[in-house]
Amino acid sequence: MKDKQRIDATIDILIAYKRGKTNLEDAVAEFGFLSGLNETSSRKFLTGMSRDNVLLLPLTEENHA
DSSP: OOHHHHHHHHHHHHHHHHTTSSOHHHHHHHHHHHHOOOHHHHHHHHHTSOOTTOOOOOOOHHHHO
8 A cells, every 4th residue: 555545545534534534443453453553552542532422511410310
């Protein structure tokens, strides 16, 4: 795989993860393979990203019980 193709594929994985189209485990494996990073570094990088499909729900006394 040429460098440009590898970079494009890596960016595609990051975008897919950010948009919720792939799960963390698959993204870690694919990102690590293409970037050369180990699993721990790949996971840390990915979990540091914000995701577009995640909603934070407010925690109140009513729904906490």
